[in-house]
Amino acid sequence: MRITISRVETDGKITLQESGGMAIVTIHRPHLKNAMSSNMWRELGEIGKRIPQNPKTRIVIVRGSKGQFTAGSDLKEFNQMTVEEANEAFRLMEETISTFEKMPLPTIAAISGPALGAGFVLSLACDLRVGTSKAKMGIPVGRLGITLPQVFVRRIESLIDRGRMLDLVYTGRLLNAVESYQLGLINYMLSDDEDIDHYVIGLAKKIMGQSPASLLAVKRSVAYSNPIISLPWDTGVTRCVDPVDFPEGVRAFVEKRKPNFKRRG
Template sequence: MEFKNIQYVIDNGIITVTINRPKALNALNPETIHELGQCVGMIESNTDIKVVIITGGGTKSFVAGADIVAMSTMNPIEGRTFGILAQDVFTRIENLPQPVIAAINGYALGGGCELACACDFRYAADTAKFGQPEVGLGVTPGFGGTQRLPRVVGRGYGKELIYTGQMIDAQEAYRIGLVNKVVPQEQLMEEVMKTAKVIASKGTVAVNLSKAAINRGINCDVITGIAYEAEVFGLCFATEDQKEGMQAFVEKRKAVFKGK
């Protein structure tokens, strides 16, 4: 599958998806979001993919936001349709069975910060910048930012970032829990790939079900959440991975998982 604004590489069960509009700082126009949705569809149906990495092309920007030039002439119906399009794609990313890591190599503003928050966790280059500047343009965040950002960093920090529209650097993003790790820019992809390989080496079914349980539990009460956890925990005992993982432990050897 070939795209105009999206590139991807699959290597040993790890797919790296790159938003590639460097001249526009990888801003998200409708065409790019449509392509990202098609790429997500390919990942959804490929059981050989164990981990997803999302990053931006070039060295300046992860995703600098939605394409303001494209938005500037939209009417209310078009604006709502654009927001729903992006929300749908980002929700599909959030709900991919595979873990998704955001490798934030530069500006993650507006839609870029919202895309990062739809990922499972985030590593940032020391040059990265974050923010939800939409109120300075007379609009609210529209790609899920009012919902996901406060869930990631807490209500207070989320509201402060959205109400002020201020930009923060990578170290501040780390301090408030928006990113898990900050590394020199030239080491970012190496560090992300190192973590992706660790995840890919584990029991694929167990990792995917753990993600499903976490996502389900965050959006419900704890009793409902742990009830779902009991179901997926039990389901694991029907897999070859469970038998291999526990047998390898007993035999004091490294497990070789097949994702079955």
């Protein structure tokens, strides 16, 4: 067993455990629901690039620590950024998400808590998603002045219809585990007495029993038919935040008040 620990914040780290043909990536920042800083997104991307270099690895599991997945990006960090820095942070997120999406190995997201914002999109970039009753999914960007890049929207719309995707953004509502399962965002819905780690490892072993050539072939076929995966990672990610609404949105989040957006144009 090989375990790599990348401590990229004083209160956050990402670990990679490689054993028995599995690469298990765990996001650790539990007191912030595993919300990730830009440094954590960068390190996650570097880990994603390293994983396929191990010839023994057959499958990848992405999970969060302490009964979470990830609440997305650290909005308090966004509050300290300029608009240009925020746009660069989104480009970094997309590069990382795309790394896992294009990985030439099966990927499973284990969701036992919130998968929100960019964390939601990261889960959708995985091939399969396993959820517990505590899973919550959504992309509440409207309160923050975030203008979703096309690749984010296409990932959501590839799994649910256009109307439901628009509803998620327009209302900012979060889907509970049952709704997520019914919409197909979660492939396997666990009962309260099932251990998600045990279940995901069992599922991984079942997948590892299949032909690697068959699995790679179907993943390539999906990629060829999916305009998201075949696009360069930075396509459509030129501006991801509104220069007026975004500063007000993140300031309101930090100050725990409703944002005061003004209609323009």
